[in-house]
Amino acid sequence: MNDDYSVMMLENNTAAVYTLLNQPQKSLAILLRLDQSKSTTKNAAINAPIANNIGLAYLKLNDPRSLDYFLKGLRIRQEENDIYGLIDCYAHLANYYETNTKTIALAKKYALKSYTEATKLGVTEERLNALKILSTTSYGKESSDYLKSYFKLNDSLTVVKQKNKNQFAKIKYDFSVQMEQNLKLKTQETEKDLNLANSKNQILVLLILGILSIGITIFGAYYLKQKNKKEILQEGYNTETRISKQLHDELANDVFHTMTFAETQNLVDDTNKEILLNNLELIYKRTRNISKENSAIDTGIAFELHLKEMMADFSSNEVNVLINGIESVPFSLIDSTKKIITYRVLQELLVNMKKHSQSSIVAISFKKIGQNIHIEYSDNGIGINSDKFILKNGLQNVENRIVNLNGSINFDITPGKGFKVSISFPV
Structure with missing residues (x-):
């Protein structure tokens, strides 16, 4: 779960950078996928930031859907009593309402809430942002007072930043x-x-x-x-x-x-x-x-689909991975250990191909003959010199795993004619 959370946070932060660099469409492509994830809906710590970032991306596009996501983020923060998160939510709503002259009063209301909570927590950047909005949504002396407070706080922050910059390198x-x-x-x-x-x-x-x-x-x-x-x-x-x-x-x-x-x-x-x-x-x-x-392998009814996706992921502009006959294998009759070994063996062969073979075409075929499963792997890479061929690391793991299944494995390593592997093991 921690790994899932870390990956989602990294993707969320990447999307936020795209929005800052004025590429909201790229940001939304990542965020909307994350928003539909079951892991996201169950975790308020990631759900709220994703909702706020979707709102910011839509705001960049002047899309009114941004308000729905800002309000969603606000509701989650309120339920979690996340004061620091509420400061951002109030600021985002203030930014949204500030764009329309008819809703200036709402912009000022949320900017004031953001400033009040930021002052309680002593977070300077958020106070500056709120003061800036308050100065543009107020009038006369009140606007002037907010602007003076902004410049005074900004000057003190500049001094602190200069000190911190020297410490950051260390x-x-x-x-x-x-x-x-x-x-x-x-x-x-x-x-x-x-x-x-x-x-x-x-x-x-x-x-x-x-x-x-x-x-x-x-x-x-x-x-x-x-x-x-x-x-x-x-x-x-x-x-x-x-x-x-x-x-x-x-x-x-x-x-x-x-x-x-x-x-x-x-x-x-x-x-x-x-x-x-x-x-x-x-x-x-x-x-x-x-x-x-390095993630866990689903050995249930979706195993065949996950196996296909893993092999297809190695296809690229330089390499075409062809898969044939996988539907003929009765994976429902094969125990979990054999499924995991099949997955890891093919993954190891494809990783080896990607690192060493310089191939452009990879073919992987599956057959069920009698009570045995036969898998043929071949590529059109540079092959291996038979005089220098020594099983080690990944390929040694491949051989050990198949032997442990009471199966057999043969390597065809003719130099200049690609790399071929024949695998067979009982159902």
């Missing part, structure tokens, strides 16, 4: 160092657990050798049990290390550089604005990819 540096250390410690702890497990297994093997006379049957069963435990630990270690590396190498650096770029560059410039948008789009896609690659 905070940002400390944050990046701490993040790197945390990732390093997490990997070291996982390696320590794996080494401890390996040491225990070595002791157990020596013990088994000492009592070999008891019988080959008992020895074989015990050995297989220990072997499976080690493989589970190894796979868990590989997965956790991969996720840590993705977060550190791909996402953390991109977020850090994007923060630095946004802080130091003039975003009014069209070129800088385009660079920022591209960086945000890249962070958004990588976040969703990491979430998808």
